[in-house]
Amino acid sequence: MTAFDLTIRGGTVATDQSVFRADIGIIGERIAAVEPALPAGLRDLDASGRLVLPGGIDTHCHVEQRSGMGMMGADDWYSASVSAAFGGTTMIVPFAAQHRGTSLRQAAHDYAALAAAKSVIDYSYHLIVSETDPTTLHEDLVELIRSGITSFKVYMTYDALKIDDAQLLDVFALATRERALVMVHAENNDVIRWVSQRLLERGHTAPKFHGTSHVALAEAEATHRVIRLSTLFDAPILIVHVSASDALATIEAARRIGTQVYGETCPHYLLLTADAMDQPGMEGAKYCCSPPLRDAAAQEALWRALKDGVLQVVSSDHAPYRFDRSGKLPYGDETTFKQMANGMPGLEARLPLLFSEGVVKGRLTLPEFVALSSTNHARMYGIHPRKGNLSAGADADIAIWNPDRQVTLTAHALHDRTGYTPYEGTRVTGWPDTVVSAGRVIVEHGVLDAAPGSGRFIPRTAPLPFTTSRQPSEQARFYRSLALGQQAGGGDFGAAYGNAI
Incomplete structure (x- = not known):
């Protein structure tokens, strides 16, 4: 009989398709067996009364990245990967960002070196493309896609990063040829700029006006426009961090007629509303992100879209800017809504929040939770069945989940370096007791056992939209x-x- 290096026994296994009683046997970095009853391995983990889930995959987070405004995030690859691990996430896919006038190839090379030296869990990364000159588009981007970086992000807003419609068409044409997925931040830059200018002229500078300036119409218009542009080439696209009901309705309508558009949302859009930005002083800045928080009606629409398959993935969009002059408030209390860094932390809390608010409250089934937090990410970005999967041959990335464990979220208890959490004081039900990454028990009893640089780069194949016969x-x-x-x-x-x- 095969001797397992590690067994997980007595638990309830949940995949994106079913929930069943089984043991898992691991040899080296891979799952070797999933069967009703396995003998103890060299090390044996008792999962009685626990759920055994695929490790989470977060495919939208910002790690050791400088924003278009020049603000450096608080987390490097080490702190971000540690925070992810404690929350049950065993792979992250952040962004290597090309800033105007710089080399995409060099940005990717430098970013890969940082990850290799620091990450404690497996990783890949997307690209952020802000230039479409011939070298970037036809040399650097092509080479990087063919090396296993099969997705990249473009912006329709932020003056320092945005590309125009003609550039979008160039990007879509190349992406379809090279079988790469284009991720789109869809907001109309001119609408945001026009409203912002009028607000500032009238002295409306407080954080709450961030939401006013990023009016839902800006998201809806850009979403509609980019979907229509993509159909010129039948190019698959993924609209990231969907927040507004009208944008969501546009995605749903496009999908009904066969357009290759996919969608993502984030816990903060599911759980927080725009009211959080309206607080005394600068406190509301902690809740400012782009697109901004919306209202309760948008929240309910997003939950329905997750249930109905209109949106396929839930990511954190972890953007860890400290609440000081190095991040959120470059001009202290005089910072206007237009000057502050946009984004909020959420990497570690993503899975517990989605489990607590989704599964525990009956909005999602357990398989739907697994799909939205792990398996769909793996499929969407070309790493399935290696990741997001609990079957023989898959990487042994596993979260042993205590469905009854209650945890109060506080900045002090979380492991990122932001210094605050937008969920301060929120009580969640469900938390991972043990986390296994590539066969290594890296988190157990609240203790980390993983060295910087022990995570592995995972090259990716063609994303989900390119694996069909369409x-x-x-x-x-x-x-x-x-x-x-x-x-x-x-x-x-x-x-x-x-x-x-």
Whole structure:
């Protein structure tokens, strides 16, 4: 009989499809067996009364990254990965950001070195593309995609990062050819700038006006526009951090007619409302993110969208800016809503919040929780079945979850370096007792046992939208070839458009 290095016995296993009683046997870094009854391994973990879940995967977090405004986040790869591990997350995928005038290739190289030296859990990273010059688009980006970085993010807002519609078309054409997923921050920059200018002229500078300036219409319009632009090439896109009801309705309508659009939301949009920004002094700045918090009606719409499959993933969008002049408040109490760093921490609290508010309160089933927090991330970004999966051959990334454990969230108890949490005092039900990463028990009894740099880079294959048998339309094929400088394809449509130009 095979001798296991580690066994997890007596627990209830939950996947994105089912919940069942089983033991898990691990050899080295991989799961070797999932069966009703296994013998004890060299090390044996008793999971009686516990849930045995795939480790969480957070595919939208900002780690050791400088914002477009020049603010450095509080967490480096070590502190962020430690915080993730304590919350049951065993893989993170943050962003290597290209800032204007810099090399995308160099940004990725430097970022990879930081991760390799510090992360205690497995990782990959996306790219942030802010330039579309020939070197960036046709050399650096192509090389990085082919090396296993198969997703990248673009912005429709923030003057220091945004690209225009013509640049978006260039990006979509290349992404479809190279089989990469484009993540889009969808907000109309001109609407936000116009409203912000009028607010500031009238002396409305308090944090609460951040929400006013990032009006829901800006998110809805940009979401509609980018979806329509993507259909020129039949390009798959993922709209990140969806917050507004109208934007959500646009995604739902587009999906109903077969458009390849996917969506993500975050715990803060599910649990917090815009009222949190309206507090004395600068306290409201702790709750300012982009897009901003909305209202209770938007929350309910987002929960329904998770249940109905309109949104596929829940990420933290962890943006850990300290509440001082180095982060949120560069000008102290004189900082206007337009000058402060946007974002809030949430990496460690993501899974407990989603479990407590989703599963415990009956909004989500346990398999839906697993899908939204782990398995769908793995599928979406090209790392399934290696990740997000509890079956023989998968990486042994596992959270042994105590469904009854109650924890009060406080900045002091969490492991990031932000110094505050927007969920201060919130009581959650459900927390991981033990976390296993690639066969290593890295968190047990509240103690970390993992060295900096012990996490592994995980190269990714083609994302979910490119693994189907779907073929692009003749229109999409023609415009892809046109965008990439190739000969227009044959057929009546291609010939007609070729003659027209």
